[in-house]
Amino acid sequence: MNWYYKDETLRAxxxxxxxxxxxxNNTALHVAKDxxxxxxxxxxLAKELNLPLANFVCANQTHSANVVKITSEHKGRGAFTNDDAIxxxxxxxxxxxxxVLCTFTADCVPVIFYDRTKHLIxxxxxGWQGTVKEITRHTLNxxxxxxxxxPADIVIHIGAALSQDKFEVDADVYHKFKALGYAEDFMYFNEPTGKYHIDNQRTVKKQCELVGVPTANIVLANACTFKDEDGFSYREDRSCGRHLHFIVQN
Structure with a gap:
């Protein structure tokens, strides 16, 4: 396990x-063989956090732009079975x-955020579909x-994802990113392959900045899930597991 943050009141x-x-070490039930x-x-992981697994909350991720406020009534949803995931x-x-709020990735961009002044995490x-739907911008708004x-009080960590070098797409996806109006600097065309390459992480970072989050408050991981031997990459292996990204406060 790797840490984003760790202090007396916040762990991620x-x-x-x-x-x-x-x-x-796959942690996602929806792709589990066992x-x-x-x-x-x-x-x-629960033992490492010194919290019961019944305090975890997991969602049924669908590449949507939907955001849900979680309360104590949601504890345990999706923790033991996908049947009751959000x-x-x-x-x-x-x-x-x-x-313990959880999100699962294997190339998609994980975004972990908190606002200490509002005691909010x-x-x-x-994924690219969530990015073109501007889920991060919508959530922050x-x-x-x-x-x-x-926004000046919000701190964001954008975790490891598929790098621009490995994220090659056809024109249809390129045009969806271009239509955002601010992603042009994060894309290039590779003539020999006829493919476009997109930096999904930097596009998400731009979405954070567009709602007013200071650049200094945004940490961007530079690891690639495809290239890193510790990474799960769906593009490399369609049967791969998933990383679990979490944040919890006390």
Missing amino acids: GFTTKDSTLAEQ EAAVRTNREA ADTDAMYTCEDNI GVIHS TIMADEQCN
């Missing part, structure tokens, strides 16, 4: 691929303590409107 991090563990093994991997949701936030799953967050 992510699990990594580990060939010595069952399912290579669900019991995945629950064991999740229990190991439906059709790719972003969650909470203002309550000891709730959240997670976002932004939601907490600014509903929770009165000041």
Whole structure:
């Protein structure tokens, strides 16, 4: 496991691929070959956090732009089975303590954020479809409107994802990013292959900046899930596991 943040009141991090563990430390039930093994991997993380797995909250991610405010009533949803995961949701936030918000990725962009002044934390799953739907921008606008967050107080970590070098697409996806009106600097055309290459992480970072989050408040990981031996990459292996990115406050 790697940490994004760790102090007395806030912990955030992510699990990594580990060939010595069952399912290579996959933590996502929706791609599990052995669900019991995945629950064991999740229990190991819960033990590391000194919190029960029943405090975890997981969503059924659908590449949507949907955001849900999580409360204590949601504890345990999606933690032991996908059957009760938060439906059709790719972003969650909470203002309550000891709730472990989770998001799963294998090339998509994970966004972990918090606002200490509002005692608020959240997670976002932004695959390319979520990015062109501007899920990150929508989520941040939601907490600014509903929770009165000041963008200057929001701190964001954009985690490891598929690098621009490895994220090659056809013209249809390129035009969807171009239509955003601000992603042109994060794309290039490779003439020999006839493919476009897109930097999904930097596009998400721009979305954060467009709602007013200071650049100094945004940390951008430079690891590529395809190139990193500790990374799960769907583009490399369609049967791969998933990283679990989490944040919890107390």
